[in-house]
Amino acid sequence: MSSGAPAPATGAAPTPAIEATGLTKSHGTQHVLKGVDLTVPDGSVFALLGPNGAGKTTAVRVLATLTAPDAGTARVAGHDLRTARSEVRAAISLTGQFAALDERQTGAENLRMMARLGGLRRPAARRRADGLLDQFGLSDAANRLVATYSGGMRRRLDLAAGLVGSPSLLFLDEPTTGLDPRSRRTLWDAVRALSATGTTILLTTQYLEEADQLADRIAVLDSGRVIAEGTPAALKSRVADHRLDLTLATPAAYAALAPRAVHHSPETLTLGLPTDGTAPHIRALLDTLDPTRTTVTSFTVHTATLDDVFLALTSASPVPEPTHVP
CATH class of the missing domain: 3.30.70 (Alpha-Beta Plaits)
Structure with missing residues (x-):
């Protein structure tokens, strides 16, 4: 697995985790992104806010190489989005709005399967799964079927699954949608702990308090354009x-x-x-x-x-x- 962006030369400014300029994307006659510029500092939590239909999920899909932009340029985890898609994919992980888990397997089996698909041998896959279950407070439920998990437990397991490959950049697309307040705050704690390890996180959310609690910087997206960007305090001022x-x-x-x-x-x-x-x-x-x-x-x-x-x-x-x- 790739370790992410190349290390900057001594004395040079750190390479941003994401540098995007003029990204556009249309679906038929609908212009979803209309020239989006984003710079996400390495190791930060960056939030995309905006009303429904603003283009948040489309921006994430473009930056995660799931769909190609119509125009514009971007470097993600130090790699060109157009010419080094494989390298980008090796350095990132995406957790969508709905948990992508096999309910017929246990939590441990889900994570071990992900680790094996990522190329780890059985002993290493087991160790990786056990470590992630412990990190996300799921060790006691490791051998239970995912079908028996609560919504909050599923979201934590889904987040753990996204970290099996140790990505340097994690996309979280509305990760707490549908969770109760207690489960949401538990996931916030997990995101904070993850950020403290140096992982860069790009977060989209409909919960303004969530962005205020977690993000170092926020971009407000409206009708396919970034209309404001800054720290939560600067935006409020x-x-x-x-x-x-x-x-x-x-x-x-x-x-x-x-x-x-x-x-x-x-x-x-x-x-x-x-x-x-x-x-x-x-x-x-x-x-x-x-x-x-x-x-x-x-x-x-x-x-x-x-x-x-x-x-x-x-x-x-x-x-x-x-x-x-x-």
Whole structure:
């Protein structure tokens, strides 16, 4: 198995795990990727965020050599995506949205099979499987059929299976879809532990908290283009350091202030507006928005979240109308 990207020359900057420029991909008349640029630092956790249909899974499929781009260039794990596809595949692993496991085998048998397919002899395959079962807290269930595993256990076993070949770069395409909160957090711990060993992880997710918890850097993808990229803190500061949530007295008051908001909750007549969080700014904002002190019934202040970033940057639809009936 390949050990991944070539070691950089002494004193040189580390080679990024992924360098992609101008990637495009269409399916018939549908333009899914429209010139995507990505740089994923080696050893980092990088998250792709975006609404359904933004192109996240297509980007992963292109970078994992499952489908060819129509245009653009990329180097993955130090290898050219077009001319060194075999080398790329030897250095990466992909865990998709659904566990790819044989339910008629035990957890240990699944991992040993993967190891044997990867070229390990029986004793080495057994040792590799045992080590991964221990790493992911599955040793007690090693000899149980996968059909008896919970959803969280299956996802952990699927992640372990993706690591049998010791990849330098791991693609995780929405790995916690369908998991309960406890199982999701258990998988987060596994991803953190994996990152601590130096493995580069490219993660796509619909859970904004997941990206906030795990990612060193985030790219927001919308309609096939990267519209923002940076650390979670930097992206949140683009929207606001804090958010002032106002509950309005009437639907008319909600509609009047909605165009200024970055967060909308028409069901509760609540709007969120950016603020620096200081008392003078909040007082001034309230006086400007509600000079008669009859429009705002209550307010709260909290630190901006990735939800705010996501909604502010990907909002292409009209402001929703309030449905509250006083």
